[in-house]
Amino acid sequence: EIVLTQSPATLSLSPGERATLSCRASQSVSSYLAWYQQKPGQAPRLLIYETFNRATAIPTRFSGSGSGTDFTLTISSLEPEDFAVYYCQQGFHWPTFGQGTKVEIK
Amino acid sequence: EVQLAESGGGLIQPGGSLRLSCAASGFTVSSDFMSWVRQAPGKGLEWLSIIYPDGATYYADSVKGRFTISRDTSKNTLHLQMNSLRADDTAVYYCGASDRPNLGDYWGQGTLVTVSS
Numbered sequence: 001e002i003v004l005t006q007s008p009a010t011l012s013l014s015p016g017e018r019a020t021l022s023c024r025a026s027q028s029v030s031s032y033l034a035w036y037q038q039k040p041g042q043a044p045r046l047l048i049y050e051t052f053n054r055a056t057a058i059p060t061r062f063s064g065s066g067s068g069t070d071f072t073l074t075i076s077s078l079e080p081e082d083f084a085v086y087y088c089q090q091g092f093h094w095p096t097f098g099q100g101t102k103v104e105i106k
Numbered sequence: 107e108v109q110l111a112e113s114g115g116g117l118i119q120p121g122g123s124l125r126l127s128c129a130a131s132g133f134t135v136s137s138d139f140m141s142w143v144r145q146a147p148g149k150g151l152e153w154l155s156i157i158y159p160d161g162a163t164y165y166a167d168s169v170k171g172r173f174t175i176s177r178d179t180s181k182n183t184l185h186l187q188m189n190s191l192r193a194d195d196t197a198v199y200y201c202g203a204s205d206r207p208n209l210g211d212y213w214g215q216g217t218l219v220t221v222s223s
Contacts, residue, residue: 034209036151042215043200043213044151044210044213046209046210046211049209055211056211087151089151091209092208095141095153095156095208097150097151097152097153
């Protein structure tokens with residue numbers, strides 16, 4: 001099983017600030033890395049697939065980068081609705097998720 | 107518009123069985139990669155099962171031999187038959203759909219399964 005480790009566990013930021021979330025895989029996942037956003041009581045929402053492709057209707061402030069084992073999700077300027085938990089997920093082998101990064105209001 | 111709606115969750119005793127359903131609209135379940143993912147209370151996400159457009163099915167080790175994924179094309183519905191349920195199967199269960207394998211573009215709102223005596 002490929003283990004995904006996300007850092008930091010919690011990110012405390014203010015609206016308008018830049019958020020940088022990291023995801024490290026225990027072995028290469030090529031470019032098959034996705035990012036999801038989840039708010040309390042809601043289903044996950046796909047943001048980014050295959051490292052850098054934005055899903056349908058995802059704002060351009062969300063961007064993804066990386067390759068192999070190290071990946072980053074960047075939110076260029078946080079909007080109030082962006083405070084949530086973010087999960088990375090690899091699809092190179094049996095799908096697995098990271099443990100999540102909570103982006104909270106500072 | 108793509109929509110997914112899960113049903114069938116509830117309280118079940120350990121060792122019991124439950125069948126979850128996921129009604130789809132806006133697309134055909136047989137043409138997409140359909141998945142089940144769960145989230146235990148206060149925990150992260152776990153991918154459980156996938157059915158491919160060609161009918162091939164795959165399972166996480168944690169549910170292999172106990173859970174069965176299937177689809178009913180006449181009703182455009184995905185199912186998850188869960189047998190030999192344990193306390194650690196307690197979770198919200200989500201169905202997902204994608205035109206790519208091992209991905210979830212769309213998700214339902216989830217259905218809660220509680221395994222307890």
